[in-house]
Amino acid sequence: MATLADVARHAGVAASTVSYVLSGKRPVSDETRERVARSIELLGYQPHAGARALASAKSNVLALVVPLGRDLYVPVMMDIAIAVTTMARRFGYDVLLLTNDEGPAGIQRVATSARADAVILTDVGMEDERIAMVRETGIDAVLIGVPADSDGLNCVDLDFARAGALCVEHLAGLGHREVAFIGEAQGIYQRHIGFAERTLGGIRDAAAQAAMNLVHRPCGASYEAAAGVLARILEERPRTTGLIVQNEAVIPSLLSLLRTAGRIVPEDVSIVAVCPDQVAQQTSPQLSSVNLPAAELGTRAVELLMRRMADGADGEVVLIPPTLTVRGSTGPAAAASRG
Amino acid sequence: MATLADVARHAGVAASTVSYVLSGKRPVSDETRERVARSIELLGYQPHAGARALASAKSNVLALVVPLGRDLYVPVMMDIAIAVTTMARRFGYDVLLLTNDEGPAGIQRVATSARADAVILTDVGMEDERIAMVRETGIDAVLIGVPADSDGLNCVDLDFARAGALCVEHLAGLGHREVAFIGEAQGIYQRHIGFAERTLGGIRDAAAQAAMNLVHRPCGASYEAAAGVLARILEERPRTTGLIVQNEAVIPSLLSLLRTAGRIVPEDVSIVAVCPDQVAQQTSPQLSSVNLPAAELGTRAVELLMRRMADGADGEVVLIPPTLTVRGSTGPAAAASRG
DNA sequence: TTGAAAGCGCTAACAG
């Protein structure tokens, strides 16, 4: 590969001049710049990433830490990863993929080896052990999710509490008084993952406010799990007319089960989900839902990170306001009572 | 951060000695090694990745190129990414995530900037334009998928032709003579993605062999698409008793539709899928299926890559033999005919 | 078995 020195020689200028036309960090005459540009083009020159990282003390890489398990909704993770990568490129950054089995040590490794300039954490728990490592190493970081103590941290997330409340308010407005919340798998709550706890909190508060009877049922991804949970709900609380669902994996099973049970949606039972719009639009009937804007989370995380690296300001929590779209899966509770 | 020089000073040895205890590339006395190790530990020393890359001309990074779209089954991609990352770490490599919107240019960029030592390509088409770039830059590469001309290339894939054949043979063995293949979205075939074409080929050949009547119907991911495709199959070929499905996203919809239509699985219609075991086990009834071993693909790709980087040998195509697991979704065709 | 020293390719003062 051609080096910067090759380019300098070819263009008849000093190495620093080439460096400066590349970085724009000091003025270069149009003529010189053009000549250098031509040489770069001609020689197919690309700066050596390692050399640059060494000399500038900046790797232009950011690390994205993703969970391994399958208990988090995978397409959301993937969308976040793609969005982060795409947006990072716009700022000249590459993205290093870190799995969570390295744990906090992975963060330490990339931080102290200068492999990455910053990290983006996903799957953030209320008490997340990785945060201590972020603080210790002092590496720039953005969390997708909000821990219990977000002091001084940069966080981006959907306002899940509000999202939950929106679901409740929507159902309450339609006259539903007996509602079940089919949530994420038990493991998610046990790990105190922020979004799950916050959604639950938002739902509970809003339900209390609306004098609505609410039960929360965690639910695994399998058809059997869904069947079990639904059966139990219908048995223990036969007057249930509203379902809030936050486990995207379970949606198809749920719809199928209701159909089999002869419960028509939304005449007999209304469903409102917290999931990506794309998922809500793929079912029949399409689901009334609060959108989970996965790509936006990734995009905003990178934007926030770049802003912070530039201004070095203190932590900031960006909560994206949720929006509920009414589709075909919710209707007045009156209809159900009439039956 | 502590540098190698700091460690050397602290241990009272030359910098080179520290380097050599780290790399093991030349013998170091036990005593010296211990002393250096202690200093490393004490100072929390981590080699600077950029400096190392510069001096050694090796980045210890490999790039993973993933598609952006949602037309490929996302959980499979994610499993591959996780497996690649996990296995790469075992060899001391980090993984850079590249999205396909940079196209071949992305490969060129990481290759010529020495950001990565090798690339792993996914979503490989029969005529994949990225291959030319791999050849041009001479970067080490492994493809997950097999292009039409795999000459000199390292490829890892499930033997999809055989996988398709297995499905046909299973159904044929049960007496099914009228079978429909519900495949990937049209776009996948238009892009000539290898695995889709090979599965189709394997199915067609085996069907001809078995004197089976076969239709191929590409199918999008939405419920409506599934409904349309299924309705058309049942209308045009009412005697259809067997379904082969290769679009995992459509499976829940399909099962739901059949249930609604009063067609019992497997009494009225048998279904065999090509999908991850986990998906097949999550439905009711569980699906007879050929496993799509996503994680294994990733693992094997890294292993093959490491072997190649070590021995520099020529291209090799690793085809993983498929296995079919009989579950509850397939039964004798006789039952259907009786109806 | 170890040390000294010359780069790897680039950036960023410092000079002019």
Add this chain to the structure above:
DNA sequence: CTGTTAGCGCTTTCAA
């Protein structure tokens, strides 16, 4: 506006 030069932290000859 441009050139000179001193590193960045590591690997790897070359010497001992």
